[in-house]
Amino acid sequence: MIMVVPATVDDLDAIMSLESAGFEAAEQWSETSWRDELSAPGRTVLLACDERVVGAIALNAVGESADLQRIVVDPSVRRSGVANRLVHAGLEAVRRSGVRSVILEVCYDNEPAIALYQRLGFEQLGVRENYYGSGRHALILKLYADSMEREMTVVADD
Numbered sequence: 827m828i829m830v831v832p833a834t835v836d837d838l839d840a841i842m843s844l845e846s847a848g849f850e851a852a853e854q855w856s857e858t859s860w861r862d863e864l865s866a867p868g869r870t871v872l873l874a875c876d877e878r879v880v881g882a883i884a885l886n887a888v889g890e891s892a893d894l895q896r897i898v899v900d901p902s903v904r905r906s907g908v909a910n911r912l913v914h915a916g917l918e919a920v921r922r923s924g925v926r927s928v929i930l931e932v933c934y935d936n937e938p939a940i941a942l943y944q945r946l947g948f949e950q951l952g953v954r955e956n957y958y959g960s961g962r963h964a965l966i967l968k969l970y971a972d973s974m975e976r977e978m979t980v981v982a983d984d
């Protein structure tokens with residue numbers, strides 16, 4: 827059974843293993859980036875665990891808005907709802923701190939992530955051209971307050 831729990835700096839090794847399993851080398855975050863996520867104010871980092879860590883999400887809340895900075899799931903357990911669980915738990919955590927909308931950037935060709943976010947109610951707000959390098963545009967997606975409330979209601983009703 828998958829549990830979602832807050833991460834600490836003791837989880838850095840497990841998170842870095844996820845990074846290397848889940849992303850191409852050029853796209854991997856450094857340990858320093860994750861350490862910052864785990865220690866800076868306003869950050870929420872959650873892990874999905876069974877006997878091991880199989881997923882992680884990082885959000886950064888500022889006032890009523892949060893950035894979904896990162897989500898990664900171990901390839902061996904993908905398409906089993908782990909990311910869905912992590913995003914819902916992340917939304918619930920930032921909502922408790924007063925967040926009413928969430929924004930993120932995703933590469934235009936990252937079909938799994940775009941499908942995940944669209945299913946959760948994120949809508950396209952704009953495009954950042956060449957954000958990830960030449961020709962690799964970022965879609966800016968936003969989960970508006972009403973969609974966020976709806977997602978939370980769906981979870982509560984499950």
Ligand SMILES: CC(C)(COP(=O)(O)OP(=O)(O)OC[C@H]1O[C@@H](n2cnc3c(N)ncnc32)[C@H](O)[C@@H]1OP(=O)(O)O)[C@@H](O)C(=O)NCCC(=O)NCCS
Pocket residue numbers: 848849895896897898899900903904905906907908909910911932936937938939941942943945
């Ligand atoms: C994107 C990612 C986090 C999804 O994780 P996951 O645990 O496999 O996602 P879930 O099982 O919770 O999927 C939830 C829904 O998202 C959509 N989805 C997820 N992966 C998909 C895929 N490969 N193709 C199409 N839709 C997909 C589906 O609607 C899915 O629901 P369904 O399985 O009932 O059809 C995972 O593929 C990943 O770690 N990718 C590499 C890291 C990454 O690109 N992160 C995002 C940018 S930071």
